[in-house]
Amino acid sequence: MSALPEPDSLAPTRPWVLVIEDGVEYVEFARAFLGHAFEFRYAVSLADALAVLEHSRSACHAFFVDLRFERAPLDALLGDVDAIASELFGGDTARARRWVKDQQGALILGALRERGYPQRAVFVHDFPRQRLANLARLHGDVRAVPRFDARAIEAALRGEST
Amino acid sequence: MSVEDEGRRESDETVASLLDRVAHDVAKRLDRTARNIDLRQPLSASVAGMLRRDVFESRLADQLTRLVDELMASGADASVLEALRGSSSRLAALRPTDDPSRVVSEAVAIAEALRAAVRAHRPAEEGEA
Numbered sequence: 001m002s003a004l005p006e007p008d009s010l011a012p013t014r015p016w017v018l019v020i021e022d023g024v025e026y027v028e029f030a031r032a033f034l035g036h037a038f039e040f041r042y043a044v045s046l047a048d049a050l051a052v053l054e055h056s057r058s059a060c061h062a063f064f065v066d067l068r069f070e071r072a073p074l075d076a077l078l079g080d081v082d083a084i085a086s087e088l089f090g091g092d093t094a095r096a097r098r099w100v101k102d103q104q105g106a107l108i109l110g111a112l113r114e115r116g117y118p119q120r121a122v123f124v125h126d127f128p129r130q131r132l133a134n135l136a137r138l139h140g141d142v143r144a145v146p147r148f149d150a151r152a153i154e155a156a157l158r159g160e161s162t
Numbered sequence: 163m164s165v166e167d168e169g170r171r172e173s174d175e176t177v178a179s180l181l182d183r184v185a186h187d188v189a190k191r192l193d194r195t196a197r198n199i200d201l202r203q204p205l206s207a208s209v210a211g212m213l214r215r216d217v218f219e220s221r222l223a224d225q226l227t228r229l230v231d232e233l234m235a236s237g238a239d240a241s242v243l244e245a246l247r248g249s250s251s252r253l254a255a256l257r258p259t260d261d262p263s264r265v266v267s268e269a270v271a272i273a274e275a276l277r278a279a280v281r282a283h284r285p286a287e288e289g290e291a
Binding site: 125 | 187189190193194195208273277280281284
């Protein structure tokens with residue numbers, strides 16, 4: 001399990017949200033500015049996220065997901081670079097590696113969906129409208145807030161329209 | 163499409179991709195704390211520490227400088243380079259000893275300027291805000 005764990009000795013008194021990122025910026029932000037509304041648990045990879053989800057006593061309320069994983073080593077990331085290079089980039093593995101890092105949050109979300117976790121997912125990213133619509137078509141309840149705006153992110157995690 | 167058009171399209175995509183990857187992430191980091199601070203209340207030590215790390219210790223100005231170099235090599239137009247240099251200079255001019263209200267307002271304003279640059283250079287089919 002990753003650093004910055006949320007104590008799980010008691011059932012949470014607030015809904016809990018799983019933060020998925022390769023650093024600590026999201027979870028640090030979330031606990032500082034959204035801790036009144038949610039508890040936050042933290043994962044740095046798909047395996048880590050599944051471990052948290054499977055070992056928690058109560059159901060996760062939502063996912064708070066970083067899109068880009070710049071710092072994680074490539075072998076810790078989800079995605080077969082050679083297959084992606086062949087399918088999307090004409091065999092260019094450098095572009096495929098870049099893509100895997102740039103899309104890691106969406107790849108992890110897709111894998112969570114395949115494993116039966118339908119929770120709302122919130123990204124902090126200024127997506128073009130069509131790209132966000134594509135993500136929602138692929139992954140169900142997906143929302144994006146363009147900046148680290150605590151009120152907007154809280155509303156998105158709650159599923160409120162903004 | 164002519165060879166020249168094709169080359170221009172590839173250059174535009176590279177510039178858009180670099181901006182989206184670097185300038186967008188710098189903007190996020192810049193206002194992660196600043197945007198959410200309530201200056202009517204005293205800053206807690208933890209929030210003050212977050213603000214200091216985000217604005218002064220994350221080497222964001224260096225990232226913008228490297229981005230300008232990469233964009234120049236990729237054939238970006240002068241307006242975006244000028245905008246990024248301006249943001250980098252404003253960021254470099256901030257000091258940890260400045261009044262927190264100045265740090266906060268500048269960080270948020272620079273972040274918005276960077277987002278505007280990212281949006282302005284998105285490919286046409288993705289150009290909406």
